Amino acid sequence: MAPAARLREMMEQGLVLAPGVYNALFAKAVEATGFDAVYVTGFGTAARYGYPDVGLITQTEMAQNLKHICRATDLPVVADADTGYGNIINVRRTVREYERAGVAGFHIEDQVFPKKCGFMEGKAVIPMEEHVQKVKAALDARTNPDTVIIARTDALAPNGWEDALTRARAYREAGADLIFVDGIRTLEELDIYSKELALKGIPCLYNGGLVTAEDAQRMGFKIQILAGLSLAAVFKSATAAMQELNASGTTRQTVAQFGPPSKGETVNDILGVPEVYELEQRYDLKGEAAQ
DSSP states (O other): OOOOHHHHHHHHSSSSSEEEESHHHHHHHHTTTTTTOOOOOHHHHHHTTOOOSSSSSOOOHHHHHHHHHHOOOOOOOEEEEETTSSSSSHHHHHHHHHHHHEEEEEEEEEEOSOOOOTTTTSSOOOHHHHHHHHHHHHHOOSSSTTEEEEEOOOHHHHHHHHHHHHHHHHHHHTTOOOEEEEEOSSSSHOOOOHHHHHGGOOEEESSSOOSHHHHHTTTTTTEEEEEEHHHHHHOOOOOOHHHHHHHHHHHHHHHHHHHSTTTTHHHHHHHHHHHHHHHHHTTTHHHHHOO
16 A cells, blocks of 8 residues: 555554654654654755754755655655745645655644744744635645645734634635644643634644643544654654763763674664665675686
8 A cells, every 4th residue: 555545544543653754764663663653854954954944944955854854755645834834826836846755644824934943933824815815726736635635823922822823724615625723732732722623624734742641532533743753762862872972982981882783783784784684695696706
C-alpha cells in the first residue's frame, strides 16, 4: 500500500504518533525504533541550514530535504509546508513538488509571509477567506487523492480562540482532510482544542507532548507530532559533549551517560552497512579487487 493510503488507513484505526526529524538519518531512526510515521519539521530543516524558522527556507530547499527523507524510509512522511511559499499559484506548485518528493501529507498555515515558528512571538495571520482559497487550491492541485491535506491555523496566539475555531471550521468546510491549531501551550488549551474540534468529528493534528499518545487518542486526535524531538535531543547531547571536550579534553562522561549501543542500533547499522558487507560477500567484490 502506498504511503498516503497507509496514513489514511492508520488514522481510521487510531492515533498516528510521528516523531519530528530534519534529515534522512533520523527518519531511518524513527523507523528502526518502531514508529508508524515520520514528521518533517520546518523548524528543524531551517536549523539544518543554519537559519531560524522565520520564513528564510525556500520551497526548493524543503522539497530537496524531503526527497532524501522519503527515499530513506518506507514510513508515511508528514511534512511542514509553511504558508505554501506564496499565494495560491505557489501553493499549487508546492503540492506537486511535495508529492513528487514522496510525502503522504503536509500542512499549510495561514500566517502572513514571512512566517514564524508556531511557538514564536509576533505572529500574524492572513484573512480567513484567503486561506480558504489556499486550501481549495491545494486540494485541486494534488494528483494523488490519498495525499492528506492539513490546514493549519496560527490564529490562537494573535487573535484568540474564537477566531482560531472559526478558521478551523471554515478550513474543514473547504475540504481540508485534517485541521491543525498550532501554538498549544497548556493542558487547558489542549482541552479546548479537543472538546471544540477533535471530539466533535473534525479530524485534528496535535503538535506537542503535553499528554501521552494514549491520552491524545482519547481526546480525539488523529495525528500527534513531536516536531522538535530529534533536533532538541541531538543539540543537547552534542552540546554537552563539546562542552566536556572543551573543558577537560575528553568526552568520557558524556559518552558514559548513553552507554554502548546495542547490536543493530549503531549509526552504521541504521544506514545499512551490514547489508553492504553482505553484498560484497555475495558478489565477491573483495576477490575481484585482488585479481
